Amino acid sequence: MKDSVKVFAPATVANVVCGYDVLGFAVNQPGDEVVMRLTGKTGITISKITGDDGKLPLNPAKNTVSASVQHYLDHIGKPDLGIGIELHKKMPIGSGLGSSSASTVAGLFAVNTLLNDQLTNKELVPFAMKGEELACGYGHADNVAPALMGGFVLIRSYEPLDIISLPFPQDLHAAIVYPEVDVPTKDARQMIRSKVLLKDAVTQWGNVAGLVSGLFMNDYGLIGRSMTDILVEPTRSILIPDFAILKSLALEHGALGFGISGSGPSVFALTRDAGTAANITQKLQQHLKGLAINSLSFVSEVNKRGPIILD
Incomplete structure (x- = not known):
């Protein structure tokens, strides 16, 4: 098992005009990067955030990346696992391109990789939605689902969560x-x-x-x-x-x-x-x-x- 990993997660276009909260697609750039390590200690720490002009909290309870990772660790039965996080913002905050989503998805993909892919990317979506809830007050999936799964996605239902990958023209x-x-x-x-x-x-x-x-x-x-x-x-x-x-x-x-x-x-x-x-x-x-x-x-x-x- 690896003890460290560096992950990139992409920006997304949500709503896609008429599909408010139910449609979204991922793009190749911009995006965010997370470096994650198993520390051998107890709990999650955020050691560094770059590219945010000091806007994002280092407090693990208030940061979307660490909060989502904690939900994941609780789910798999390892709530006290020692995790160290560096977040490198490579995209503008508040741009409408899923900035919080990209960070959260990078963190979840990183911890899932370190723990031998216990969940599929699609199964990570509910944990990423917890990050969106912290960021903007509502746990929508039209950013985090395409960021995790790639491509175009349709959120057919939120309760229960039903996410469909859509085909699309390859030249789009x-x-x-x-x-x-x-x-x-x-x-x-x-x-x-x-x-x-x-x-x-x-x-x-x-x-x-x-x-x-x-x-x-x-x-x-x-x-x-x-x-x-x-x-x-x-x-x-x-x-x-x-x-x-x-x-x-x-x-x-x-x-x-x-x-x-x-x-x-x-x-x-x-x-x-x-x-x-x-x-x-x-x-x-x-x-x-x-x-x-x-x-x-x-x-x-x-x-x-x-x-x-x-x-």
């Missing part, structure tokens, strides 16, 4: 732009309407079904016209500078569809190829620069692997 790419403005996840969730009109719900159900069907059928046209959200995006988009203009730019330059990644402020487009995705990120960043807003961009195919061992 994501163009992601993160405008460096502050949109806290908790605040973004609180903006969402608690009640919706039945006719709006029917429209949304049709779009979710259309998007899933388009992924199965490799039907780019169906994917694109299903990427419409009339329930959440109209409210959340208010928090993103010039969202409507960014959306128009992406669609004009070949995007299949465009929307908010997670709770924002990151936005994303799905495209047929990497070249189109790269061009779209350039156009979006150029517009944001004109607004005096700094941004980061990422172009990625859909990540099929989930977390990986680096060392």
Whole structure:
């Protein structure tokens, strides 16, 4: 049995426009890294966190990585096992790209690796959801499930938890732009309407079904016209500078569809190829620069692997 491991876990795009809390996919970059060691002592310690500008707690009870690992250790009957953790943030916090998810998933994959893969990646999802509950007050799975399992996932049900891996066109790419403005996840969730009109719900159900069907059928046209959200995006988009203009730019330059990644402020487009995705990120960043807003961009195919061992 190894006594140390270094793991990378990927960022994710949750909701995928119309699939609020039930759809998500993983991307190759960015992501987070965790170094984990068996210490031979009692309990979990966090010795180092880098890349977070001092925002994340070293207290194991308050950090999503250590808290999720503790739930895992309780489950397998080793609650006092000595674990040392280093967390290296390689992606922006509060970006809407599953920052807490990537850290948590890296930690869970690392401890499961050290303990000889007692659970499958899919079986780790409920423990990762505990980390999301700590991070934003609600244990949703649309970030952690794709981060753990790779690819596109559908959360058909939360009670009981029912997660389905979806097929998707192999050439599908994501163009992601993160405008460096502050949109806290908790605040973004609180903006969402608690009640919706039945006719709006029917429209949304049709779009979710259309998007899933388009992924199965490799039907780019169906994917694109299903990427419409009339329930959440109209409210959340208010928090993103010039969202409507960014959306128009992406669609004009070949995007299949465009929307908010997670709770924002990151936005994303799905495209047929990497070249189109790269061009779209350039156009979006150029517009944001004109607004005096700094941004980061990422172009990625859909990540099929989930977390990986680096060392």
